[in-house]
Amino acid sequence: MKRILAAALLAATAFGAAAAGPKPFDAQSMAAIRKAEEGRAFIVAFWSVSCEPCRNEMKLLRAAQRSHPALRVHLVAVDPVADAPAIAAFLKRYDPGPAVRWAFADSFAERVRYAVDPAWRGELPRTYLFDRRHIPEVVSGILTQARLEGWIRRR
Amino acid sequence: MRRLAAALALALAAGTAGSHEEHGKGQRMREGADERNASATVDAAGNLWAVVKDAGHIAVHRSADAGRTWSAPKRVTSAPEATDSGGDARPKIAAGPGGEVYVTWTRPLGRPYAGEIRFARSVDGGASFGAPMVVHADRQLITHRFDALAVNAKGQVFVAWIDKRDQEAQRGKGPAYRGAAVYWAVSDDRGASFRGDFKLADYSCECCRIALLPRADGGFDALWRHVFEPNLRDHAMAAMLPEGRAGALSRATFDDWRIDVCPHHGPSLTADASGRRHAVWFSGAAKNPGVFYGRLAENRVEGQRRIGGQTAEHADLAAAGNRLAVAWKEFDGARSRLRALRSDDAGASWQERELAVTSGASGQPAVLVRGGQFLVFWNTRNEPLSVTPLP
16 A cells, blocks of 8 residues: 555656646746755756757757766746647657756746846857856857867866 | 545645646736737828737737827737747738738747748728738748738738748758748739749748848848858848849848857848938847947948947837937846937937836837837837837
8 A cells, every 4th residue: 555655656746747847937046046056067058949959959968967967957948838838849859858847937038038147138049057166157059069078077 | 544545636636726727827928918029010191000919819909199099909810829929029010002901920830940921911901801821832840930021012012931941851961951041922912812932042040030121123122140151140131022033142241140049139121211221130249249230231331330238139220211210128137128229310320218118028129100200119018009209
């Protein structure tokens, strides 16, 4: 019985995660992620279902997480949470691995972007590689394997 | 034990209800405040027309008093439908010389990046709209997005868009195709039918709006973000001629932005009384990123100057004789500001001023000309369909 319950609980957790879809990302979320990742290196990658270059980054992040299981990746769709079905379909097709998935939850997108980085003009993909001291390396456009691997070595 | 199981079931049910509610909230957001990207135009009689997303529908408003008051929304679609609305995407509107009102928008299809350009028309001054149709003959489930719409003096309707049929055709055959292509179609019968699809150019950027400027020959000059070899995302210009022929492509801006990215910042284009072309555009080139104004000359830009500060975006411009007006929005950390530049000497000197401020979501501003006066249209969540005269 206990085992069945444990299995049910596990299933419930998995179901809950799937039903919830991407986590809502707003003007406070970047600070919350940095706090949660204190003392650790991590990546925050912004993308959209309408961004063609973004799909290249998915493969790269998947491979990096596979070869570095401790690597923490937050994947933020700038598409609204309402686009969860399209976001899920994209991520199923261009699997980014076990990254934490977010989506924009504030229609005032300028406010969210500004909280991430006032210098970000909205172009995608846009990737922030934070080292252990949380000093970011900012990448506009496709993140190359060489650049990612260089950062992984240094982080 | 049973109680625990019951509690679990309850938790599951609550989880489902919670996520359902969240989805519902999201839908409202998508249909309401989230889709502020609207467009506006002025007809020959001086009426303003705006196209917006209204409760999931494409809808049109008319104003007879320069935007002080607007009619109730007239729905163009018979049922709500998904519309590309993020970044540089928005529905478009244009007026014909015989009281026609034309509307285009992009409907995303069920595959990443896939979409179709939809078109609807009114031939009775906006009283009623016909059923929407797809503009392009190509019906593959691929990218046809970022529609641009314009009507020439003879009433011919031009629609241009970003199209990936050539990229798809080249898939798996040799080197990857750079970006997408620009295609267009023309209607000679007030939008009853279109002839096309005509290719304007290979290798456009994938996700920026296209600017159109009328030519003396009835065609339009198009200005768009291009992908010059190998990945240089500056702008290119070429003519769409009425018979369906494309003019020669020329490079229009020279910022050397080498990147593989979706900027979601397309250009705007206008011409002064002497036919000189003036443009605004965005470049993210690391040495000098920003929004810029400049006059497009042969193989160079004259008088290039930065517009606004670090967060300036989505500039638009228009000309009335030798007077020019540029408008853009800028976020100050709490609010978005609508700012404008005005020149009375065809761009030689400029005065800057602030026109409006909003504390919520907003669409892209548009500069309109009505009876020689500049009006700036800005659809914000808190001040829908706002129109500010530029003194």
